[in-house]
Amino acid sequence: MSNFFSLGRLFSLGNSFSHGVHPRHHKEQTENLPIQRVPFVSRYIMPLGQHIGVPAEPIVKVGDVVQRGELIARPKGFISTALHSPVTGKISDIGMHRYVDGSFKMAIEIAADPYATQQFIKIQTNSTNVRDMDIAEFIDAVQMSGIVGMGGAAFPSHVKYAIPDEQQITDLLVNGAECEPYLTNDHRLMVERPEAVLRGSEILRRQLGADRVAIGVEKNKPESITQLKKYLTTDMAIDIVPLEVKYPQGAEKMLIKSIYNKELPAGKLPRDIGIAVNNVGTIVALADYFDHGMPLIERIVTLAGPGVHEPANLIVPIGTPIRDVLDFAGGLKEQTREVISGGPMMGTPIADLDAPILKGTSGILAFTENETSRPREYPCIRCARCLEACPYFLNPSRLALLGKARLFTEMQDKYHVMDCVECGACTYACPSNIPIVQHIRTAKDNLRNRKAESH
Amino acid sequence: MTNTNENSKTHSARSQEPGSSRLIFSMAIAGFISGIIIISIYILTFDTIKENKARELREAVFKVLPNVSTMQKLHFSEDDSGADNKKLMVVKADGMDDEMMFAGYDQQGKFIGYAIQGKGPGFQDTIHVLFGYLSSRKNITGMEILDSRETPGLGDKIFKDMDFVGEFINLPMVKNIKAVKKGKKSKDNEIDAITGATISSKAVVRIINKAFNKWSPRLPQQGNEPVLAKTVVTKESGER
Amino acid sequence: MDDLLWIFISTLLVNNFVLAYFLGLCPFLGVSGQLETSFRLGLATTFVLVITALCAWVLNTYVLIYAPYLRLISFIVVIASTVQFIEMSIKKLSPSLFKSLGIFLPLITTNCAILGLAIFATNRGYGLVEGLTFALGAGAGFTLAMVLMAGIREETEINDVPALIRGTAFNLIIAGILSMAFMGFAGLFSST
Amino acid sequence: MATDITAYEEMIKGLWRDNPVFVQVLGMCPMLAVTNSAINAVVMGLATFFVLVGSSFLVSSFKQWIPKQVRISLYIIIIATFVTVVDYSLLAMLPAIHKELGAFIPLIVANCMILGRQEAFASKHNVKYAVMDAVGMSGGFMIALFALGSVREILGVGAFFGVDLFGANFEPWVIMILPPGGFLTLGLLLLFFNWFTERRRQFLDKVAEAERVAVAGVDKNG
Amino acid sequence: MKNKDPRLLLQSAPLLRQELTTPAAMKDVWIALLPASCAALWFFGLSALLILSVSIAGAVLTEWVFTDKEKRRFALSDTSAGLTGLLLGLTLPPGLPLWMAFLGGAVSIGLGKVIWGGLGTNIFNPALLGRAFLLGTFPIAMTTWGAAGGPGEFFQIHSSNLALPFMQGQYDALSAATPLGLMKFEHQSTALGALFMGNTAGSIGETSSLLLLLGGIFLLLRRSIDWRIPAAIFLTAALFSLIMFISNGDVYPSPLFTLFSGGLLLGTFFMATDPVTSPLTPKGCWIFGIGIGFLVVLIRLYGGLPEGMLYAILLMNAATPLIDRYTQPRIFGRKG
Numbered sequence A: 001m002s003n004f005f006s007l008g009r010l011f012s013l014g015n016s017f018s019h020g021v022h023p024r025h026h027k028e029q030t031e032n033l034p035i036q037r038v039p040f041v042s043r044y045i046m047p048l049g050q051h052i053g054v055p056a057e058p059i060v061k062v063g064d065v066v067q068r069g070e071l072i073a074r075p076k077g078f079i080s081t082a083l084h085s086p087v088t089g090k091i092s093d094i095g096m097h098r099y100v101d102g103s104f105k106m107a108i109e110i111a112a113d114p115y116a117t118q119q120f121i122k123i124q125t126n127s128t129n130v131r132d133m134d135i136a137e138f139i140d141a142v143q144m145s146g147i148v149g150m151g152g153a154a155f156p157s158h159v160k161y162a163i164p165d166e167q168q169i170t171d172l173l174v175n176g177a178e179c180e181p182y183l184t185n186d187h188r189l190m191v192e193r194p195e196a197v198l199r200g201s202e203i204l205r206r207q208l209g210a211d212r213v214a215i216g217v218e219k220n221k222p223e224s225i226t227q228l229k230k231y232l233t234t235d236m237a238i239d240i241v242p243l244e245v246k247y248p249q250g251a252e253k254m255l256i257k258s259i260y261n262k263e264l265p266a267g268k269l270p271r272d273i274g275i276a277v278n279n280v281g282t283i284v285a286l287a288d289y290f291d292h293g294m295p296l297i298e299r300i301v302t303l304a305g306p307g308v309h310e311p312a313n314l315i316v317p318i319g320t321p322i323r324d325v326l327d328f329a330g331g332l333k334e335q336t337r338e339v340i341s342g343g344p345m346m347g348t349p350i351a352d353l354d355a356p357i358l359k360g361t362s363g364i365l366a367f368t369e370n371e372t373s374r375p376r377e378y379p380c381i382r383c384a385r386c387l388e389a390c391p392y393f394l395n396p397s398r399l400a401l402l403g404k405a406r407l408f409t410e411m412q413d414k415y416h417v418m419d420c421v422e423c424g425a426c427t428y429a430c431p432s433n434i435p436i437v438q439h440i441r442t443a444k445d446n447l448r449n450r451k452a453e454s455h
Numbered sequence B: 001m002t003n004t005n006e007n008s009k010t011h012s013a014r015s016q017e018p019g020s021s022r023l024i025f026s027m028a029i030a031g032f033i034s035g036i037i038i039i040s041i042y043i044l045t046f047d048t049i050k051e052n053k054a055r056e057l058r059e060a061v062f063k064v065l066p067n068v069s070t071m072q073k074l075h076f077s078e079d080d081s082g083a084d085n086k087k088l089m090v091v092k093a094d095g096m097d098d099e100m101m102f103a104g105y106d107q108q109g110k111f112i113g114y115a116i117q118g119k120g121p122g123f124q125d126t127i128h129v130l131f132g133y134l135s136s137r138k139n140i141t142g143m144e145i146l147d148s149r150e151t152p153g154l155g156d157k158i159f160k161d162m163d164f165v166g167e168f169i170n171l172p173m174v175k176n177i178k179a180v181k182k183g184k185k186s187k188d189n190e191i192d193a194i195t196g197a198t199i200s201s202k203a204v205v206r207i208i209n210k211a212f213n214k215w216s217p218r219l220p221q222q223g224n225e226p227v228l229a230k231t232v233v234t235k236e237s238g239e240r
Numbered sequence C: 001m002d003d004l005l006w007i008f009i010s011t012l013l014v015n016n017f018v019l020a021y022f023l024g025l026c027p028f029l030g031v032s033g034q035l036e037t038s039f040r041l042g043l044a045t046t047f048v049l050v051i052t053a054l055c056a057w058v059l060n061t062y063v064l065i066y067a068p069y070l071r072l073i074s075f076i077v078v079i080a081s082t083v084q085f086i087e088m089s090i091k092k093l094s095p096s097l098f099k100s101l102g103i104f105l106p107l108i109t110t111n112c113a114i115l116g117l118a119i120f121a122t123n124r125g126y127g128l129v130e131g132l133t134f135a136l137g138a139g140a141g142f143t144l145a146m147v148l149m150a151g152i153r154e155e156t157e158i159n160d161v162p163a164l165i166r167g168t169a170f171n172l173i174i175a176g177i178l179s180m181a182f183m184g185f186a187g188l189f190s191s192t
Numbered sequence D: 001m002a003t004d005i006t007a008y009e010e011m012i013k014g015l016w017r018d019n020p021v022f023v024q025v026l027g028m029c030p031m032l033a034v035t036n037s038a039i040n041a042v043v044m045g046l047a048t049f050f051v052l053v054g055s056s057f058l059v060s061s062f063k064q065w066i067p068k069q070v071r072i073s074l075y076i077i078i079i080a081t082f083v084t085v086v087d088y089s090l091l092a093m094l095p096a097i098h099k100e101l102g103a104f105i106p107l108i109v110a111n112c113m114i115l116g117r118q119e120a121f122a123s124k125h126n127v128k129y130a131v132m133d134a135v136g137m138s139g140g141f142m143i144a145l146f147a148l149g150s151v152r153e154i155l156g157v158g159a160f161f162g163v164d165l166f167g168a169n170f171e172p173w174v175i176m177i178l179p180p181g182g183f184l185t186l187g188l189l190l191l192f193f194n195w196f197t198e199r200r201r202q203f204l205d206k207v208a209e210a211e212r213v214a215v216a217g218v219d220k221n222g
Numbered sequence E: 001m002k003n004k005d006p007r008l009l010l011q012s013a014p015l016l017r018q019e020l021t022t023p024a025a026m027k028d029v030w031i032a033l034l035p036a037s038c039a040a041l042w043f044f045g046l047s048a049l050l051i052l053s054v055s056i057a058g059a060v061l062t063e064w065v066f067t068d069k070e071k072r073r074f075a076l077s078d079t080s081a082g083l084t085g086l087l088l089g090l091t092l093p094p095g096l097p098l099w100m101a102f103l104g105g106a107v108s109i110g111l112g113k114v115i116w117g118g119l120g121t122n123i124f125n126p127a128l129l130g131r132a133f134l135l136g137t138f139p140i141a142m143t144t145w146g147a148a149g150g151p152g153e154f155f156q157i158h159s160s161n162l163a164l165p166f167m168q169g170q171y172d173a174l175s176a177a178t179p180l181g182l183m184k185f186e187h188q189s190t191a192l193g194a195l196f197m198g199n200t201a202g203s204i205g206e207t208s209s210l211l212l213l214l215g216g217i218f219l220l221l222r223r224s225i226d227w228r229i230p231a232a233i234f235l236t237a238a239l240f241s242l243i244m245f246i247s248n249g250d251v252y253p254s255p256l257f258t259l260f261s262g263g264l265l266l267g268t269f270f271m272a273t274d275p276v277t278s279p280l281t282p283k284g285c286w287i288f289g290i291g292i293g294f295l296v297v298l299i300r301l302y303g304g305l306p307e308g309m310l311y312a313i314l315l316m317n318a319a320t321p322l323i324d325r326y327t328q329p330r331i332f333g334r335k336g
């Protein structure tokens, strides 16, 4: 009943963008739980293509013994990244394995050595100190570290740092918004390892030649803000920027709007206006890599949702089957209906619990009847809530109607469907329970295929 | 209509291309025949139509001016260069325009009153009104709607509701008349509007006022009324 | 002046050619599927209506007082040939204008709104200025009705209107509802 | 004999299957404008009948002599002549009704149905067929006018051909004789027509299916 | 080999939904209309109750009859058809023969909703379409008003209510003029107090400004309606009538009278804001509201009819597709 009258919305709170939605954040389940490490399990699956771009190329064969941290697949081309073994053990298979969406993808399976110490081997970089690297060396090093964006898209990070000569980065934006409900992995990272966040930011700022760093954090994470501020010293060119709690505050363009009040033109990248954006998780991975030589072999995953017995924030070796991680947290409740990888707004449903945790998996959320049952779909009553939700000022109502009628070209030409980032705010806001994003995804797929065919 | 060209192509392929003289010739023949037909029907119906129209007008005039048996049409023109410097002159032409009105006379040819026409916007469209006026008594003697497109069942009561029409019989016309809500009539120069058609009622009253104010300064002094010309329209016959 | 204003408002809103006089229904029902086209057709029709008012006035004042029985034939012939002449001149003088408006001209000439305007203007004894105002009001009213109709039809195109209803029946019903809405203008500027 | 039957069919098709209003959607303007009473509708129908039959007769009689290049102009002249004849005759004989039909008598010229029939039929067929076709088409037009005019008068005034039907207490549906009523009634009539045709088609399909089954059954048995 | 855990659903994100659902939005409007409907009973007695029930019945029955057999189970679950009936009923005069109210409800849904494809597809406000039809069809019955009574006369039903189908109502001598009629034809203003409380002649649900305002504010606070539409209507209507009032105060009403008389409040809060028939875009809502405000005063002051709210809304409904089309918001990161 607290939402019965929504007066609070009349007042604007903190730095922000226009439109967007205010789902309940549900972070109380996990926001105060310290990060734990999950024990090693017997079997790991490393899909070769768990990042955007070209899949990596295996350099091991079945039967090889690998150390934790050892390179097992190398990047194939520039938009590709390295893969390291998350565990000490033996390569048991290279072949098709289950992926989260239920399909089969090429992966390397590793049987863990139950008796190994699981010490990781450090990656050797050309210069021992990042301070001495030039940007080209830095980019190579990042590519070989296997670091990808941890903010969801899993885009190989080194590609972002390859700035064309005529461009100059002036600002580094660290994304600690974590606007997705339930997820607290970025939050815990900022609370528990603020020095790593700050240090990683400084490393990247120097390498990119940016003037300042801004770390944007939503106001519902006061502890993150105080922790970061506590470790902030005057010699760091870093600002901590509190942001209004609003979804999708963490989306790159929205964040840039909120912090710099700049509107990133459609079809442009942040670097075109002198900004580089990275998730805090990515930043910490960079810090760990350059300070300790640790490649991206584990990440923090939030386990939450009403279907999980013991919600937690866990350090999980990449490649751990999801079922094992869930079992560590007491398993799923009987009432669980759906398990999601990522946040409830943009995440993807998991079709098979035997699929592994990936570099981009920020959370495993389990939901029950309560969240998944829907009133039936009603016709669009043109209430305009989706328009007022869409941070990109698209017309989701129209897009859904056109999508239903399969008028894809009109969606593109007149209503710019391709500008949609599929944030789901419109669908969240729709009282008629219309699967707007689904219609949009179908249209986008269709248009992309058509374009591909015509080339 | 769109496949005209196509058809003509197939046609001309079959028959020989006719010369332009033949085209002109056939058009001329057609024009000629059609002219003959049209002119014949025109001539055939001319008298009846004219009489119909005259009768309609006459009946309207006789209805709004009681005890009248002959009438003639008067035309007003601004320039007074006409005969006898008169601005108001008897005319015989067919048709009507805004500058015309009628004078009515009794059996002895004595002048009785004027029939004045006016028009103006009503609820739907323009309303044409004719009303009789006795200048001697400053009285409106009756009102007739010549043409209107008011709503059937509502606005058309301005000529179907006899109570309303009756109010314009012997209505003193010293200053402007006024329409008031039904039952609110308290003065001589007030008219009870029709319930549900207040707007049309008011429109009729406004049209009468406007026409009256236009014509009353144009009317000659009492006793100076135009005399009955030789050819006039009487009750019994059309033209005499 | 007042009269001219009333003629204009009356033909534009109160006695809209399409919605109250039932003139020009063929294009109204047939060509109102697309907003862009409808608007251009409206403009072209307005143009032809103005030409028609001019022709009608010329014919009425100089020809038909001598031969009233030729009214219908002369209206048709003169309007059609004038429009055709103008169409040819536009094609020569401004091909772009021809492309956007001119292609409609042959379609319009056979339309009863055009003939209706000439006949109404004659029956009401309009002078030149009144006639032109009448034509402008009629054209603007036609364009307005056309554009509203086209907007509605485009909007309903993507809805699931029952298949049995779609088509002329539906368009007529929409027209009826529009006509009903325009009844609100009845008596405008005539009651005060 | 055989030709007679087809000429007759030529006429019948205009009445229902190819009804100019319900099926071809032609001549909408006069259709809607004058159908606020049954008598107006009938007079308009007769006028159209006269014009269409007359011009079809002329056009098909003289079709050999009409040059293709100027045929449309000739058709229009012929039609306009007939319309003028009707106009003057009505004015002379039925001035009251002429006043109500107003400008719509001359507008018969613009009725696309009439020109369309000359172009599509009369100019290609002999006199008998052309006249039968014209009779059928204008008959169909008249049926539509009459249906519309009757509905509108009965509901809108509570009368039929001016004869009071329901007594003084009847509440007339004024909108029926106003412009919106014209659009709505014709729209609903069309809807009904579509629905009826659809039902008939379904019914015929069913009958055909039943026959097929029956025949198949006979074959098997025989 | 399985490639999906049979236990798991694969609904794609977003999984979360805000609380509001379409039936709940409709319910809000029912709640907001409750005070005004109760006032209607207070002022117009059982007649009001009968008219409201009959018009709701007409609407609901029509919706039910025309829904596909498979969908019938849900057809009425969103309560929008009933809402249309209620809103129509609230705009009818208390002495209207019941059969007309029923016909109005049926036309509202039949012509106003069903033929367009059902909920959400209609261009014109169904309730107002029904009213426009009734007004055009039975203009006299629809403009004959009963005076507001009190609770003492609760059980007296207007004899005209009970007219047989297709027959005229026999009016007990009750005809009274509405505040707008008095203003238009007699240039008499009605006291603001009476307009506020609602003991004047008029449509069943339009008389009490106070309760309508209450309902409207409830909907605004619940964010069930777009605040721009009422704001634009009020501002435009007030401004326009202020200008006229200053130019000639004897003939033209004051802005307050304009806002609180007739159906302006009922129309503004409950009908102009019907999401289905109003523009989607924020700028469109402003234009829509300004158009209504302008048209309603234009029709009231210069038109033939004393009240213009009905037609103002219908006309702007007709323009809504055009408005929407030309007021698409500027997409983030794009020019113009």
Ligand SMILES: Cc1cc2nc3c(=O)[nH]c(=O)nc-3n(C[C@H](O)[C@H](O)[C@H](O)COP(=O)(O)O)c2cc1C
Pocket: A009, A010, A011, A012, A017, A018, A019, A020, E220, E221, E223, E227
């Ligand atoms: C007079 C006035 C009334 C307003 N009323 C509301 C209202 O009832 N509800 C609302 O959400 N916004 C209202 N606003 C707009 C808000 O102040 C604000 O602009 C809007 O909520 C922006 O939302 P966002 O920050 O979520 O994009 C009103 C603005 C004005 C000027």
Ligand SMILES: Cc1cc2nc3c(=O)[nH]c(=O)nc-3n(C[C@H](O)[C@H](O)[C@H](O)COP(=O)(O)O)c2cc1C
Pocket: A148, A149, A150, A151, A152, A153, A154, A155, A175, A176, A177, A178, A179, A180, A248, A249, A250, A251, A252, A253, A277, A278, A279, A280, A282, A283, A346, A421, A422, A423
């Ligand atoms: C709707 C939407 C919401 C997002 N929310 C967040 C967020 O809360 N936190 C975040 O780090 N990235 C978020 N992202 C991803 C960012 O836009 C951006 O890609 C990311 O911060 C870049 O950093 P990375 O390459 O290190 O992942 C979001 C993206 C979208 C489309």
Ligand SMILES: Cc1cc2nc3c(=O)[nH]c(=O)nc-3n(C[C@H](O)[C@H](O)[C@H](O)COP(=O)(O)O)c2cc1C
Pocket: B123, B124, B150, B151, B152, B154, B155, B156, B194, B195, B196, B197, B198, B199, B200, B201, C183, D174, E135, E136, E137, E139, E143, E181, E185, E304, E305, E306
């Ligand atoms: C469809 C319709 C047609 C109307 N036709 C007319 C009309 O022809 N003439 C008229 O004065 N009022 C007409 N009215 C206006 C109303 O009846 C108006 O309320 C009435 O003129 C006010 O008069 P009253 O106060 O006497 O009831 C019409 C109203 C409607 C809805």
Ligand SMILES: Cc1cc2nc3c(=O)[nH]c(=O)nc-3n(C[C@H](O)[C@H](O)[C@H](O)CO)c2cc1C
Pocket: A381, E025, E026, E029, E080, E081, E083, E084, E085, E087, E113, E118, E119, E120, E121, E122, E125, E126, E127, E128, E224, E225, E270, E271, E272, E273, E274, E275, E276, E277
């Ligand atoms: C805020 C709001 C206002 C509404 N107003 C109306 C209305 O004025 N008339 C109506 O028929 N239905 C109204 N409805 C119900 C519903 O939107 C309407 O039946 C649709 O137009 C039918 O497609 C309203 C619903 C809501 C949520």
Ligand code: SF4
Pocket: A150, A151, A152, A177, A178, A179, A180, A183, A250, A342, A343, A346, A362
């Ligand atoms: S969903 Fe991904 S991008 Fe959004 S807050 Fe969570 S981790 Fe960050």
Ligand code: SF4
Pocket: A389, A390, A391, A392, A393, A394, A395, A396, A419, A420, A421, A422, A423, A424, A425, A426, A427, A436, A437, A440
């Ligand atoms: S999913 Fe697309 S359309 Fe919907 S709110 Fe997000 S950006 Fe806008």
Ligand code: SF4
Pocket: A153, A420, A421, A422
């Ligand atoms: S399609 Fe758009 S939203 Fe989806 S991943 Fe690519 S950029 Fe992001």
Ligand code: SF4
Pocket: A379, A380, A381, A382, A383, A384, A385, A386, A387, A396, A397, A400, A426, A429, A430, A431, A432, A433, A434, A436
């Ligand atoms: S939120 Fe849903 S119901 Fe509302 S306009 Fe958007 S799509 Fe339609």
Ligand code: FES
Pocket: C022, C023, C024, C025, C026, C027, C111, C112, C113, D027, D028, D029, D030, D110, D111, D112
């Ligand atoms: S019949 Fe009127 S435009 Fe065709």
